[in-house]
Amino acid sequence: MNVIEFTNVWKKFKVGRKFNSLRDTIPKLFRGPGIKKGELKENEFWALQDVSFNVKKGDVVGIIGPNGAGKSTILKLLFKILAPNKGKISIDGNVSGLIEVTAGFHPELTGRENVYLNGTIIGMRKKEIDKKFDEIVEFSGIGEFIDTPVKRYSSGMFARLGFSVVAHMDPDILLVDEVLAVGDMAFQAKCSQKMRELLNSGATIVLVSHNLTLVQNLCKRVILLEKGSILKTGAPEEIIRDYQDIVYKKSEAELKKQLNVPDYKVQINKDTLVKILDVSFCDGEYKNKESFNIDEPISIQFGYDAKEIIENPTFSLDIIRADGVLCCSSNTKDNGYLIEQINNKGMIKIDLGNINLAPGIYLIKLSIWDKDMIHPYAIRKKDIFRIETAKFGNGATPVFLPEIEWGSLNKIEKGF
């Protein structure tokens, strides 16, 4: 049985903020004919285009997608806060969300009064709250402060109390937006415990999150959104891989665009003594490519063109991750590779071997320095390579994924 049915749902939004006033609207009434329902006026865009999906009772469905794909719009439609422009949404059962939960709090009222107020706002009956009140207070850890006006609460207490109310509602359909990060470790443990309880209780859950580990662990089915339409629906492993591809391609394109800004090309010396040219990446078999698997050896080749003789130059390499983290660097001087002089054109090769960088996009910075690395002759920072996601690891993003072996040391344990 479907508890949520989205049938060809379209939703449009206005770009920018438009303040309405009677003064502006009354003249507008006398102007030309209106625009039909399904068309866009200027400053409007489709946030969702022809989105259809069903959720069965007891399903745990994840919705992922890059920023601006329409995830929050779907959530708001499910919450009935927004209404679609076209299409039909039917929802069977009461919906609750582990979302922004302090919206109904009033600072002048006490914790107790706010629990009742917020509880009824999310659709609980007063009797229901009476029954669960002690549990809610216990869960929040507010204790004796429950009769203090919430304006005197710390922001942590505020959020904890808000979450506790929502957590004690028994919804048929639960919407979870992002992972809750309120309170200290102990409170978060309580939250995940509550979440697990809800999962086991057979509630239908729709999870919108950037935390891919959570999505993978909890969801049976994942919907991938991009630019307002459903790209794909399927098992988490498959969809998450596609999603990461999209994200990487997007950030790669952004990075490239950024690097093409002329500022980056400015050379240190105006009369460029030496230039770095033709940077290329190769795998173990010296085939040119830009994307590598995680366990492939990588080497970099580049050419230089020196107009004059440069004595004892030092070549340097930095590998920088897309988010700006310097992952590793190396130079010929420290490496003990001495170059007596360069003149005219030449090629340099750098073997990184099995560097085991984690999947992601990396930028390399190549530079040529004088002997003591005081003064750079040339810097080039615009070449990108990519490590593909061969398989999906955990949510954290380490720099390196070296092969690590685990084992047990039973013997020593016995010795203790």
Next chain:
Amino acid sequence: MTNSSLLKGHAVMFEELFRYRDLLWMLTLRDIKIRYKQAVMGFLWALFMPAIAVLAGILVKTAISIVSGKALNVADALSISVKVLPWTFFISAIKFSVQSLVGNKDLVTKIYFPREVLPLSSIFACLFDFIIASIALTIILTIFRIGISIYILYIPLALVFLILLTIGLGLFLSSANLFYRDIKYVVEIIFTFGIFFTPVFYDADIFGKYKIFLLLNPIGSILETINSAVILHQMPDMFWFAYAGVFSTSVFIFGFFIFHKQEPLFAENI
């Protein structure tokens, strides 16, 4: 939408509103508590605005009596009080409800519940003030031995009309103010001068045959009905009383209809 599905839509709306009655109660309680919690005057607050208005009314009436040469009696002063209370309830309820959606922006954009409860709770909180003030007024009327007549039985119905009118107008104006923020100012201007166009400080009868224009304003006919029944011990003018009833009920239905129709658009236009 066909007629029957429209009716069904409204049945669902009232059913939902009924399910959220605890919320309506809690929000009303919130509005009352906040008003009284940090106020020095506490419950006297409910009497303050009507008391000032009554004083203003007595001043106006004294001026009229000087001009006309008729002496001012106690019944005249009491008649002002009886009319001022419903009037102050009406204007403060509308003022609060106009702001109720825009003022609770966080709730409107984040959580679903029937939005009708927001203007309704503002109105009910003002109704609480009205009840407090009415109790005080009843005591005063007893002290001055104004007496009671059979016509007092019209009062509950008159108050129902007043409340229906207030709810209908409050719902309509609160949703209108969400789309057009200058509605609030229009309402304020109308209310600032509204008391001159409504028979609060004077009786409609002093205008003779032109009193129709004052009674066409449903608040005017309701106030005259209340005055007849409580102070004058007369049968209220049935024509104008019925007129007020029909008008108020129509405004009530119209307000709910417009509000419900616009409700899905609130979150993105607020």
